[in-house]
Amino acid sequence: MLELISLSKTYRTGDAALSDVSLQVPKGQIVGLIGPSGAGKSTLIRCINRLVEPSTGKIELGGVDLVTLGRRDLRKQRRRIGMIFQEYALVERLTVMENVLSGRLGYVPFWRSYLRRFDASDIQRAYQLLDRVGLLDHADKRADALSGGQRQRVGIARALAQDPDLLLVDEPTASLDPKTSRQIMRLLTEICTERDLPAIVNIHDVPLARQFMQRIVGLRAGQIVFDDAPTALTEDALTRIYGAEDWDAMRKGDIDQAEAENDAIRQLAEVGA
Numbered sequence: 001m002l003e004l005i006s007l008s009k010t011y012r013t014g015d016a017a018l019s020d021v022s023l024q025v026p027k028g029q030i031v032g033l034i035g036p037s038g039a040g041k042s043t044l045i046r047c048i049n050r051l052v053e054p055s056t057g058k059i060e061l062g063g064v065d066l067v068t069l070g071r072r073d074l075r076k077q078r079r080r081i082g083m084i085f086q087e088y089a090l091v092e093r094l095t096v097m098e099n100v101l102s103g104r105l106g107y108v109p110f111w112r113s114y115l116r117r118f119d120a121s122d123i124q125r126a127y128q129l130l131d132r133v134g135l136l137d138h139a140d141k142r143a144d145a146l147s148g149g150q151r152q153r154v155g156i157a158r159a160l161a162q163d164p165d166l167l168l169v170d171e172p173t174a175s176l177d178p179k180t181s182r183q184i185m186r187l188l189t190e191i192c193t194e195r196d197l198p199a200i201v202n203i204h205d206v207p208l209a210r211q212f213m214q215r216i217v218g219l220r221a222g223q224i225v226f227d228d229a230p231t232a233l234t235e236d237a238l239t240r241i242y243g244a245e246d247w248d249a250m251r252k253g254d255i256d257q258a259e260a261e262n263d264a265i266r267q268l269a270e271v272g273a
């Protein structure tokens with residue numbers, strides 16, 4: 001179980017990105033985090049794996065307080081947290097199999113030199129994961145030869161290769177067409193159920209969140225203004241979350257997303273070193 005207790009984040013620039021956010025995510029539950037651009041969705045996800053340092057509050061994963069961890073313990077705890085990104089963050093010139101195996105190392109840079117150290121059980125597990133995400137026939141293809149949907153499947157398999165206790169997923173379908181988006185959401189939700197994995201999924205697309213999430217948390221200006229089943233997401237509730245904006249066309253944050261992701265990946269690699 002993941003528990004956020006009174007989590008707040010104020011950036012140095014003075015933006016209060018999160019204010020007093022408390023949230024419990026039990027095992028196996030997949031929470032869709034929705035809200036307008038700038039609401040704090042990415043900040044919330046990044047506080048959990050400490051890509052962003054929370055200003056105040058607690059974050060507990062299976063009883064371990066993630067906020068007070070030193071560098072070495074943080075590195076260990078981060079292995080328990082699988083990240084899935086909008087832009088996949090694959091190593092383009094490596095094979096699908098190599099990308100999945102890299103999940104075994106967390107986000108260690110220069111991990112290529114470790115490649116030959118994987119034992120047979122790691123490789124067998126990677127094949128099982130590729131089979132689960134429907135890419136067994138693509139194991140030896142280069143990542144840059146895949147479609148967007150296939151790339152996101154590799155991203156999912158890589159996160160699972162970490163054997164995580166939690167999945168954090170930031171806009172997983174924002175670069176995909178509607179049909180592929182539904183397939184990816186279905187795969188993600190099935191996998192969380194199978195593995196009893198808790199997950200937080202940032203998602204712009206309200207219809208998609210409605211269709212696949214068991215629970216929806218709405219953020220607005222850094223505060224939780226909705227926390228309920230998808231069926232409770234009425235027009236009124238959507239207005240509370242998005243204001244008078246057109247909630248069906250909430251795709252504005254996408255421009256900053258790729259840049260923020262590159263930043264996040266760089267930071268993960270630095271701490272892995």
Ligand SMILES: Nc1ncnc2c1ncn2[C@@H]1O[C@H](COP(=O)(O)OP(=O)(O)O)[C@@H](O)[C@H]1O
Binds near residue numbers: 036041
């Ligand atoms: N690195 C940063 N430095 C300063 N302010 C930031 C930073 N990242 C995000 N913010 C601000 O924090 C707020 C929440 O942003 P973010 O978490 O990216 O929202 P969302 O993912 O919901 O679009 C916004 O006002 C944004 O401008």
Ligand SMILES: [Mg+2]
Binds near residue numbers: 041257
């Ligand atoms: Mg975001």
